[in-house]
Every structure is written in C-alpha cells, then in structure tokens.
Amino acid sequence: MKILLWAERLKLKRSKILWITVFSAAMVAIIVFMQGQFLYNGQRYVDQVGWYMNATQSLGSLYVFPAIIALMGSYIICREDQDDTMKSLALVPVDLSKLVGAKMIVIAIFAVSIYAFVYIITLVVEVALHISLLDLGTVLDFAKIYFLEGIGLFLAISPIIAIVYRLKKGYWLALIFTEIYSFMGLFMGMQSTLRFVYPITAVFCVSGYYESTPVQFVISMLSLSVCGTLSLMILRGLNKKHSM
Amino acid sequence: MLNLIQTEFLKLRRRKFIWLMLLASILMPLIGIFYFSASGTAEISPMKFYKWTAFSYTPWIILPIVLGMLCTMLMYDENQNDMLKQLWIIPISKMRYFFSKFAIVFFYSICFMLFASVGSILAGVLTEIISLTADSVLFLFIKCLEIGILVPFAMIPVLAVAASQKGYILPVCVTIVYTFLGFILLMINMYIHPLSSMTAILVRNIQGVDLIAPIHLGKAFLCIGIWGIVSTVWANCMLKKRK
Numbered sequence: 001m002k003i004l005l006w007a008e009r010l011k012l013k014r015s016k017i018l019w020i021t022v023f024s025a026a027m028v029a030i031i032v033f034m035q036g037q038f039l040y041n042g043q044r045y046v047d048q049v050g051w052y053m054n055a056t057q058s059l060g061s062l063y064v065f066p067a068i069i070a071l072m073g074s075y076i077i078c079r080e081d082q083d084d085t086m087k088s089l090a091l092v093p094v095d096l097s098k099l100v101g102a103k104m105i106v107i108a109i110f111a112v113s114i115y116a117f118v119y120i121i122t123l124v125v126e127v128a129l130h131i132s133l134l135d136l137g138t139v140l141d142f143a144k145i146y147f148l149e150g151i152g153l154f155l156a157i158s159p160i161i162a163i164v165y166r167l168k169k170g171y172w173l174a175l176i177f178t179e180i181y182s183f184m185g186l187f188m189g190m191q192s193t194l195r196f197v198y199p200i201t202a203v204f205c206v207s208g209y210y211e212s213t214p215v216q217f218v219i220s221m222l223s224l225s226v227c228g229t230l231s232l233m234i235l236r237g238l239n240k241k242h243s244m
Numbered sequence: 245m246l247n248l249i250q251t252e253f254l255k256l257r258r259r260k261f262i263w264l265m266l267l268a269s270i271l272m273p274l275i276g277i278f279y280f281s282a283s284g285t286a287e288i289s290p291m292k293f294y295k296w297t298a299f300s301y302t303p304w305i306i307l308p309i310v311l312g313m314l315c316t317m318l319m320y321d322e323n324q325n326d327m328l329k330q331l332w333i334i335p336i337s338k339m340r341y342f343f344s345k346f347a348i349v350f351f352y353s354i355c356f357m358l359f360a361s362v363g364s365i366l367a368g369v370l371t372e373i374i375s376l377t378a379d380s381v382l383f384l385f386i387k388c389l390e391i392g393i394l395v396p397f398a399m400i401p402v403l404a405v406a407a408s409q410k411g412y413i414l415p416v417c418v419t420i421v422y423t424f425l426g427f428i429l430l431m432i433n434m435y436i437h438p439l440s441s442m443t444a445i446l447v448r449n450i451q452g453v454d455l456i457a458p459i460h461l462g463k464a465f466l467c468i469g470i471w472g473i474v475s476t477v478w479a480n481c482m483l484k485k486r487k
Contacts, residue, residue: 005379016411035428063305063424071416175416179309180271183301187275191282241282 004094004102008076012106017075021068022204025114026233028064029121032056048135053122053142057115058209061149065114066157066200070178073107073161101233107161108154115150121142145207152203155224157181158231166234196220199227248336248344252318256292256348260318265310269359272306273297273367288373290450295366297448298357298384303391304427307356308439311349311389311399311461312419318345319406319415338483342407342476349403350396359391361385391446395467398426398438404475408482434464441467 012018032055036046045051075102080086089099119142126134139235164174185200195201196212202220204210212220256262276297280288322328329340361384368374402422406415424440434444434457443466447453448461 020414027421030422031425031428034432038431059424059428063427064420068417071413076412170341176265176268176310176313177422179269181306183271184275188281200450232304 001102004098005105008106010101011079012076014051017072021072021110021114022117024064024066024068025060026121027120028060029118029125032059033125035059044195046129049130050126050138052125052129053119054209056118057142057146057149058204060118061153061203062182062201065111065151066182067175067179068114069107069111069153070157070160070174071151072110073157073165074174076107076110077103077161077165093178097236103232104158104161104235108151108160111154111157112147112150115146119146141208145209148207149203149209152206152224153200154227156199156203159234162231162234166237194239197223199223245248245344247342248340249347249441252344252348253351259317259321262314262352265313266356266359268306268310269302269356270363270367272302273360273363276364277367277371277373281371289363290368290374290377291306291383291466293368294364294387295450295452297367298360298388299446300470300472302357302360303395303446304430304439304443305423307353307391307395308399308423308426309419310351310356311395312402312416312423314349314352315345315399315403315406316412316415316419319403319409320412322403323410338480339476340341342483343377343477345407346396346400346403349399350393352390353396354389357388361388384461387446387450391442394442394445394468395439397472398442400472401438401475404479407479435460435467441465 022104033046033052035055036044036052037064039047045055080089080099090096107197123139123142125234126139160174160177163177182200185198187197188194189201189204196205196216196219205212205216205220206224276293279296280293322331364384365376369376374380402415402419405418409415421440426437426443429437429440430443434440444459444464445461448459461472
C-alpha cells in the first residue's frame with residue numbers, strides 16, 4: 001500500500017491538475033472576498049469578524065469544491081483506464097483492490113488539502129483585516145469546520161466517484177452528478193429535517209456549521225457513513241468482477 | 245461553414261450523454277413544485293412561479309455549467325481521438341472550426357431553455373400551483389428564448405479556453421469558477437462579467453426584481469461583446485499555434 005501511495009504521489013506531481021485545482025480554490029477565495037465588498041446596512045460584509053471564513057466554506061461547499069473533488073477523484077481513479085496503463089499494472093501484478101484503495105486515500109487527502117489551503121487563505125485575510133478582534137476560539141472552531149468538511153465532502157462524494165469508476169469513461173457524469181448533487185444541497189438546507197439527512201448538508205451538521213441536537217448529529221453521521229459504505233460496496237463489487 | 249455546422253450536428257448523434265444533459269433543464273421546475281407545495285400559499289402568480297423555475301438559477305448557474313461541459317466535450321473528444329490533425333490537413337479554417345462549435349452550443353442553449361419553459365408550464369399547471377394565462381406563457385417563452393440566445397455569447401470565453409487546451413480538467417475548472425464568479429458579481433457590478441451582464445439584460449423587464457443600481461443595457465452588451473471578441477481572437481491565436 002505504501003508503494004502504491006508513493007506511486008500515486010509521483011503521478012500527481014507530474015500532472016498539472018494539482019496547480020489547476022489550487023488555482024480554482026484560490027479563485028473561490030478571491031470571488032468570495034469580492035462578494036464581501038458588498039454593502040449591507042452601510043457596512044461591508046467582509047468587515048464582520050468571521051464572515052469571510054464562514055462564507056468561503058459555505059459557498060464553496062455548495063457550488064465549487066464538491067465538483068472539483070469529484071473531478072479530481074474521477075481523474076485519479078479512471079486515469080489508468082483512460083491512459084491504457086491498467087494492462088501494464090495488471091502485468092506487474094498490482095492488486096486492484098489495493099490500487100483503488102490507495103487512490104481513494106489520495107482523493108481523501110486531496111479533499112482535506114483543498115480545505116486546508118482555503119482555510120489558510122481565509123485565515124490570513126481575517127488576520128490582516130481584524131487581528132485585534134479575532135480570538136483563538138473562533139480560529140480553532142473554523143479549523144475544525146474546514147477539516148471536517150474536507151473529510152465529510154469526500155465521504156458524501158465517494159459514491160459518485162465509485163459509480164463513475166464502475167461505469168468507465170464517464171468522467172463527465174461525475175461532474176454533472178456532483179454539481180446537481182451539491183446544488184440540491186442549497187434547497188435541502190432550507191428543510192428542517194432533510195438538511196440532516198442529505199449528505200451534502202449533513203456535512204455542515206457534522207462539521208458544526210449547522211447547529212444540531214445530538215440526534216440530528218448522529219443522523220448526519222449515519223448519512224455520511226452510508227455514503228462511505230456504499231462506495232466501498234460498489235468498489236468491492238468491481239474488484240470481485242475483475243478477479244473473476 | 246454550413247457544411248461544418250452540418251457535420252457537427254451529425255456528430256451529435258453519437259453523443260447520447262449530451263441529450264441526457266437536457267434533463268438538467270427540468271431540475272428547477274421540479275424543485276419549484278416541492279418549494280411552492282411546501283410553502284402552502286393559496287395563490288401563486290405565474291410570474292412568481294416562472295421567476296423561480298426558469299429565470300433564476302437556471303440561467304445563473306445550471307445553463308452556464310451545462311454549456312461549459314458541452315464546450316469542453318465538443319473540443320476534447322476531437323483531441324482525444326486525434327481528429328484535429330486530419331481536419332487541419334483538409335484544411336479547415338481555425339475560425340470556421342471555432343464558430344461551428346459555437347453554433348452547436350447556441351442551438352443547444354435554445355433547446356435547453358425551451359425545455360425549461362415547457363417544464364415550467366407543465367410543473368405549474370399539472371400540479372395546479374398556477375393558472376395558465378396566454379400573456380404569462382408568451383412572456384415565459386420570449387424570456388427563455390432571450391436567455392437561450394444570450395448565454396452562449398456569455399460563454400464564449402469558456403469555449404475559447406476549451407479550444408486552447410488538449411485536456412478537459414482546466415476548461416471544466418474554469419467553467420465552475422467562471423459561473424460562480426458571474427453569480428457572485430451580480431450583487432457587486434453587473435458590467436464586468438458576461439454572465440452578470442446577461443442577467444442585467446434579462447431582468448430589465450421582469451416585475452418585482454430589485455437591483456442595486458439602474459440597468460444600463462449598453463454597458464451590458466458592451467461587456468458581453470468585448471469578452472466575446474477578445475476570447476475569439478485569443479482562441480484563434482491558440483488554435484493557430486497548435487500543430
């Protein structure tokens with residue numbers, strides 16, 4: 001597994017995709033900062049302490065980050081078939097279940113890294129704007145939210161990546177499905193019960209962005225666990241099919 | 245040029261997924277059914293319903309993302325199958341090639357919005373949320389046609405990025421960021437981003453829409469025009485560089 005993870009890291013280093021996703025994440029931070037210039041009751045949004053960190057993670061999680069994680073995920077997991085390198089890997093021989101497992105771990109690390117990167121940007125801006133008003137509790141609270149959203153979104157999106165891998169050559173499907181899936185979260189968030197069940201908004205509950213009771217928290221955790229289990233089942237079924 | 249457009253249309257027959265993407269046009273009408281049924285308001289005006297199902301998120305987010313995907317697919321498939329070399333051998337003009345792709349995006353956008361308008365009417369009437377009136381239906385169709393015509397012009401920059409790249413990752417990321425930027429800029433300045441300018445043109449005669457400043461149609465068309473021309477020139481240069 002260690003070798004597979006090392007190989008995946010090297011493959012990503014050669015690809016421009018990391019820089020493209022870094023650019024996309026930075027653009028989200030810039031766009032939300034621009035939105036923060038909008039005046040409300042004579043005051044800019046961005047002048048409120050914590051607004052920027054809050055808005056970046058919520059807007060990004062509803063419109064942009066899920067699609068980027070799904071795109072990156074489907075690229076990483078489907079590239080062996082796309083580049084026709086799967087045959088060479090099968091000759092080595094590489095265990096398919098371990099290979100897919102390593103790729104899923106890389107995707108999870110990637111999801112957390114995107115959020116960590118955006119967290120650093122937003123924190124620097126918040127510090128630059130209101131260093132005297134910012135307390136350690138708020139900073140750590142947002143660190144928890146960003147970190148958990150990275151993991152949570154990976155779990156919420158993992159079934160789509162697994163389905164796309166199963167369908168083969170359906171990279172576009174991952175993107176379209178994920179964009180609709182995350183966009184629906186906008187409306188699910190308005191429903192008092194569904195918001196804790198729907199995986200995209202369940203992430204907000206688990207991360208602490210939504211206030212929730214212990215029962216609602218458990219429901220959200222279950223929802224994300226179901227997503228994770230579902231993707232494992234899909235990938236497991238695929239491995240069995242390959243080994244036959 | 246007409247031959248190229250005809251060829252592009254013939255190629256579409258092999259791309260079933262593009263037709264599946266049309267289903268995204270009925271997403272907002274479906275959400276509208278749940279939203280208005282749950283709100284329990286006794287009488288909803290057709291205009292209020294259409295504002296939700298056809299004039300809001302559909303032109304701001306759904307249609308631009310779908311068109312961005314379409315632009316990327318149209319360009320990427322030919323790169324992937326190494327067809328471009330054969331096309332350059334014929335030889336085909338780079339600009340004609342670019343505009344033949346644009347013609348597909350343009351036609352698709354109009355079809356998408358007509359689907360959205362039919363979906364909105366069916367969603368409203370079959371669930372008895374609204375009552376059908378000739379004026380409102382005519383307004384809906386004209387507005388959807390307007391959106392269908394304007395959005396492809398606002399998406400020329402994405403088509404240019406897709407034309408300049410061999411891969412699909414960058415154009416797709418650009419589509420997402422570009423759409424998100426247009427959506428956010430609606431509240432700040434409507435004459436910087438083509439999609440925001442498209443919205444300014446779109447909402448000029450929709451009742452009950454309040455904006456932060458009066459709408460200036462000239463600036464909106466200028467914004468879309470400048471971005472479109474610059475992107476086309478850039479796409480031409482990038483296509484000429486590619487051997």
